Amino acid sequence: MRGTVRSRAFVAAAVCLAVVAxxxxxxxxxxxxxxxxxxxxxxxxxxxxxxxxxxxLIEDDGSLVKIGVSGVHYNGVPFPxxxxxxxxxxxxxxxxxxxxxxxxxxxxxxxxxxxxxxxxKGTASLSGMSFEAATLIAPSLDTCRWSLKRISTAPVSLxxxxxxxxx
Numbered sequence: 001m002r003g004t005v006r007s008r009a010f011v012a013a014a015v016c017l018a019v020v021a022x023x024x025x026x027x028x029x030x031x032x033x034x035x036x037x038x039x040x041x042x043x044x045x046x047x048x049x050x051x052x053x054x055x056x057l058i059e060d061d062g063s064l065v066k067i068g069v070s071g072v073h074y075n076g077v078p079f080p081x082x083x084x085x086x087x088x089x090x091x092x093x094x095x096x097x098x099x100x101x102x103x104x105x106x107x108x109x110x111x112x113x114x115x116x117x118x119x120x121k122g123t124a125s126l127s128g129m130s131f132e133a134a135t136l137i138a139p140s141l142d143t144c145r146w147s148l149k150r151i152s153t154a155p156v157s158l159x160x161x162x163x164x165x166x167x
Contacts, residue, residue, distance in 0.1 A: 041142030095161035107134035124150040
């Protein structure tokens with residue numbers, strides 16, 4: 001009896017370890033997307049509203065997501081919902097984001113997106129908010145709402161963000 005209890009405890013521990021150690025299945029965002037990005041804020045002390053309908057390209061390798069929006073590039077990190085491999089969130093940051101406060105370098109964009117995918121159909125949606133600040137041309141500050149749907153799962157290839165020069 002004692003050996004059976006130990007055997008069951010060992011098996012249970014091994015199963016738990018395998019479940020915890022297994023990599024989480026992540027959603028797949030690869031492809032071409034369309035939709036709307038709407039921004040409201042200020043530009044040079046005046047209110048501004050911008051509505052974009054860009055074609056968005058996404059390359060997703062499972063741990064790093066590269067996003068191209070009309071020539072502007074972002075990196076993203078996926079956060080799959082535990083137990084729901086088709087859903088999750090995505091943290092994004094625009095590649096030229098800088099915290100340098102001197103000159104015109106200060107600014108950039110970061111955001112948080114909600115992700116829903118359906119691998120059987122090849123469909124997916126991405127929605128959320130980003131926050132943008134800049135000082136290069138004129139002081140500006142915007143809050144942007146993203147609402148995108150995948151229109152193609154054909155693979156795309158995007159460049160990595162440039163590494164900043166060493167200080």
